[in-house]
Amino acid sequence: TALLEIKGLHAEIAGGRKIIQGLDLTVNKGEIHAIMGPNGAGKSTLSYVLAGKPGYEITAGEVYLNGEDLLAMSADERAAKGVFLAFQYPMEIPGVATLTFLRAAFNAQRKARGEAELSSPDLIKRVREIAKTLNIDADMLKRPLNVGFSGGEKKRNETLQMALLQPSLCVLDETDSGLDIDALKVVANGVNALRSAERGMIVITHYQRLLDYIVPDIVHVFAAGRIVRTGGKDLARELEATGYAQYQSEAA
């Protein structure tokens, strides 16, 4: 069944620049969709629009999560409903220890769902267990969120958040950027561990390489604000050979 349905979506950056221009996409439960496309096509914008980040105006179209109107929900409501965005550029928060942030995010989600908070020892135990599987050092959890983290540490930390929050829809925006091959494998294993029949994922990437490790069910080419081609996982390999130029000119 459909987890996410995007119909005829148009969105612009506050100030009037049109970025998403007629996007249709359905992600069923259990599916991993890759979205590939050139720089500046609007891939990150799409992820922000789904997460409910302020600063974007939806000028047309509809988005449903499990049949509910996603666009009518605040960013917090979307998070409570299980929408998770792993950022292309994770935010640095100097005043907040990573573990404190994780606890706040986890308990906010619980509260929004009307569930009891997890006790601190239980939460710390859970975080440590996940951290171990992602080769995240316990010391890193005490450091301010993302401050001075390497590219790989930031992406592993995003994966940790995702594993802790158990989202229904995971959007991964260029999770491979800044990762060496070992970190890429660790992150991909973490993501693959979250594959389930109930969950959907959108993996945004420029490069085919990530998709050797996180194997998508469906691959889309995104150019000039909409999906211009859809195929199976072989499409990613084809794109690696042909590049995006043909799609950019077609879309324009």
Ligand code: ADP
């Ligand atoms: P992608 O992730 O596909 O590389 P983005 O969604 O980041 O593309 O950006 C789409 C377009 O919107 C780009 O041309 C980018 O320069 C522009 N853009 C993104 N954010 C802003 C902003 N806050 N103000 C103005 N233009 C922006």
Ligand code: MG
């Ligand atoms: Mg980009």
Ligand code: MG
């Ligand atoms: Mg981007």
